[in-house]
Amino acid sequence: MTNPFRDIADNAKAVFIIGSNTTEQHPVFGSMLRQAAIHRGLKIVVADPRRIDITEYATPRYGGLHIRQKPGTDVALINGLMHIILKNGWEDKTYITERTENFDALKEAVEKYTPEVTAQITGIPVEQLHQTAEILALNKPMAVIWAMGITQHTKGVLNVMSLANLQMLLGNIGIPGGGVNPLRGQNNVQGACDMGGLPNVFPAYQPVTSPEAREKFEKAWALDRRPTTDDRSPVSSPPSPVLFGDKPGLTVTEMVNLAGEGKVRLLYILGENPVMSDPDVNHARDCLEHAEFIVLQEIFPSESAELADVLLPGVTFAEKDGTFTNSERRLRLVQQALDPVGDSRQDWDITAELARRVLAMEGREPVGPQAGWHYANPNEIMSEINALAPSYAGVTFARLAAGEQLHWPVKSLDHPGTPILHIGQFARGKGKFHACEHLDAKELPDEEYPYYLNTGRVLYHWHGAEMTRRAEGLLEIYPESLVEISPEDAVKIGINGKDRVRVTSRRGEMIARAIVTERVSAGMIFANFHFPGAQNANNLTISALDPTAKIPEFKVCAVKVEMAE
Ligand SMILES: Nc1nc2c(c(=O)[nH]1)N[C@H]1C(S)=C(S)[C@@H](COP(=O)(O)OP(=O)(O)OC[C@H]3O[C@@H](n4cnc5c(=O)[nH]c(N)nc54)[C@H](O)[C@@H]3O)O[C@H]1N2
Ligand SMILES: Nc1nc2c(c(=O)[nH]1)N[C@H]1C(S)=C(S)[C@@H](COP(=O)(O)OP(=O)(O)OC[C@H]3O[C@@H](n4cnc5c(=O)[nH]c(N)nc54)[C@H](O)[C@@H]3O)O[C@H]1N2
Ligand SMILES: [Mo]
Secondary structure: OOOOHHHHHHHOOEEEEEOOOHHHHOHHHHHHHHHHHHHHOOEEEEEOOOOOHHHHHOOHHHOOEEEOOOOOOHHHHHHHHHHHHHHOOOOOHHHHHHHEEOHHHHHHHHHOOOHHHHHHHHOOOHHHHHHHHHHHHHOOOEEEEEOHHHHOOOOHHHHHHHHHHHHHHOOOOOOOOOOEEEOOOOOOHHHHHHOOOOOOEEHHHEEOOOHHHHHHHHHHHOEEOOOOOOOOOOOOOOOOEOOOOOOOOOOHHHHHHHHHOOOOOEEEEEOOOHHHHOOOHHHHHHHHHHOOEEEEEEOOOOHHHHHOOEEEEOOOHHHOOEEEEOOOOEEEEEOOOOOOOOOOOOHHHHHHHHHHHHHHHOOOOEOOOOOOOOOOOHHHHHHHHHHHOHHHOOOOHHHHHOOOOOEOOOOOOOOOOOOOOOOOOEOOEOEEOOOOOOOOOOOOOOOOOOEEEEEEOOOOOOOOOOOHHHOHHHHHHOOOOEEEEOHHHHHHHOOOOOOEEEEEOOOOEEEEEEEEOOOOOOOEEEEEOOOOHHHOHHHOOOOOEOOOOOOEOOOOEEEEEEEOO
16 A cells, blocks of 8 residues: 555545455454544545445445446446546646656547446446546545455456556545555565565565666575586585576466476465465366475465375464564564464474575575574564665564554664655656556356356455354354345346355356345356355356466356256
8 A cells, every 4th residue: 555544544535445345354444434434524435346335335425426337347447537537627737747657648548438438338327437537536635445356357457557547647646645555465465575475576576687686685695506416517616606597486376377287396385275265276276286295384274285295384473473564564563472382383483494404405505694594583584674675674673562653665773664655756756657448357247157256255254264264253153155146136046045056157166055135236246265165166266367467367257156956
C-alpha cells in the first residue's frame, strides 16, 4: 500500500474498493472504513461482482454505490470511468503535467470506452458508470483499495496498471488519504517479498539482473568455487568465488508445472499447502508426484504432507521471535510467547542448518562475511538485513520494542520511516501512464459450462485451513464448504435450500452444499478452497497465468452445476 490504513480511514473523502472483500478478509481495516462511513461521511464505492458485506455502506444513504461488473471486466470498467472523467474535464491537469508522462497514449486508449461500450462489456448500467465516475472524481482525496479480485486474472497486471492510471489521472498518489492500496494477504507476505522471496530480486527489490546488485550480494554471500571432477587447474591457484547467475528464477506456478515435466526435480516447500491452494489441483498433484524429492517444512501434517519425502517440523508465530511486515509496510515485532513443541525448531534455524550441511557436503567455504549461515539468533539476521537491504537499514528490534511505528523505507537508524510513498516524486521520476485494453478471460461460460465460477475465501477459514479446521468454534459456525448460488439459478437447477450440488469444469468436479443467496448474481457461483477432497474449489479452477506476474486466473472459469443426489 502507498498509504497506511489509519491515514485512509481518517483522511480519504472517498474510497474505491475494487476486488477486495474488505470486511471478511481484512476485518480490522474493514471496520475502520465502516466506522469512517458512519462517523465522518466517508463515501464508499464498491466494484465487485458479489454483494459482499461492505456494500451495506456503499449505498446512496452514505453517499456511495455498489456496481456489479461481470467477472474479469475491470480494465474496461476503469477505462470507461476514465473516459467519463476526461469528458467532464475532471482530471487533475496540474498533476498530470508536473508528475506524469505518456498521458496522450492513455487518452487515446480510453477514447473508445464510451459509457455504452463499457456497459456492454461490464454489464453495469450507463447511469451507474456516470455516478461512479462523479463520486470518485469529485471527492478528493480518494483512495483505491484492491485485493485478489483485481490480481488473480490472466490480465492481473493490466488491472493494476489501470488503477494506477486512474489515480494519476485524478492526482491521488503521494497525498494523505489517497494512493494505490493493494491489501496484502498472508500476515508476513509483504515481509517475505521484501526479503527477496521472489524469483527476480534480492532483498529490498534489488534486481538480480543488475550488475551492481549482484556485485554487492556476491561480496556478502559468495562461496569459494567448487572444484569439479574435470578441474585441471593447478591446486595452488586461489579459489575464485562462485558468481551468481543473472537470470530470474522460477515462480511457484512455473515450478509446479516444470516438476510435471521432470525439469524441476526437488522441491523445498515452507509453509505452503499446494494440494489445497494450487489452481487445477488434480493436475498440480500429478506434477508434484513427478518430483523426485519433496521436503515440507510445516507446523501440521497438511494434505501436501502425503506427497513429501521428508517433513521438517517448524514452529508457529507464537513460538517465534522476529518481525512481520504488514500490508502498509509497517514492521511489527513478534515476541516468542510459547516454547516450541516436541522436536520442532525455529524455521530460520532449520533452513540455516540445511544450508550449512549442503555447504559441508560440497566442501565449499564461505568467502563473503555473511555466507556461512552461522546465526545465533534473529537479531543477527536483522543486522544482516540492515547491511544489505537499504529500505530496512534503520529497522532494529530495539526501535520496534520501544514502540516506534516504522513503515519502510527506513533509511537509517535515525530515519523515521515512510508512511506515505511517492510524495512529491515517484520512485522512477515521472509516473508513467500505461494504455491498457480489455481482454477476455481465458475461459468464459458457454453452452456446456454455462456458469462463471468465482473463488475465494470466507471469514471463518484460512486457505487450506490447516489451522482453522482445527478450531472447534470456527468449525461450529462454518463446518463445510458452501457454494453460493443465486435464487434465479437455484430455481433453474432445482435447488431447494442447502441441497448438495455437483459442480463440474473441464478439469474436475466439486461436490458441496449450496447456499442460495443474492450475494452472487444470476449466471455466477462462488466457491472456496477451505475443505479438502471433493469439497475443494481448486478441483475446478484453471491454471492459466498472467504472462508477467504468473498469477493464476482463480477468479474466472466456466462450470456447470447440477444436483448431486
Ligand atoms: N478470513 C480470511 N481472511 C483472509 C484470508 C483467508 O483465507 N481467510 N486470506 C488472506 C489472503 S492470503 C489474501 S490474498 C486476502 C484476499 O482477500 P480478498 O481478495 O479480499 O479475498 P477473495 O475472497 O479472494 O475475494 C476477492 C473479492 O474479489 C471479488 N471478485 C471476484 N472476481 C472479481 C473480478 O473480476 N473483479 C473484481 N473487481 N472483483 C472480483 C470477489 O467477489 C471478492 O469480493 O485475504 C487475506 N485474509
Ligand atoms: N481457488 C483459489 N485458490 C487460491 C486462491 C483463491 O483466491 N482461489 N488464493 C491464492 C492465494 S492469494 C494464496 S495466498 C494461497 C494460499 O495458499 P497456501 O499458502 O498454500 O495456504 P495456507 O493454508 O495459508 O498454507 C500455509 C501453510 O503453512 C503452515 N504454517 C503456518 N504457519 C507456519 C509457520 O510459521 N511455519 C511453517 N513452516 N509453516 C506454517 C500452515 O499449517 C499451512 O498449511 O492460495 C491461493 N489459492
Ligand atoms: Mo494471498
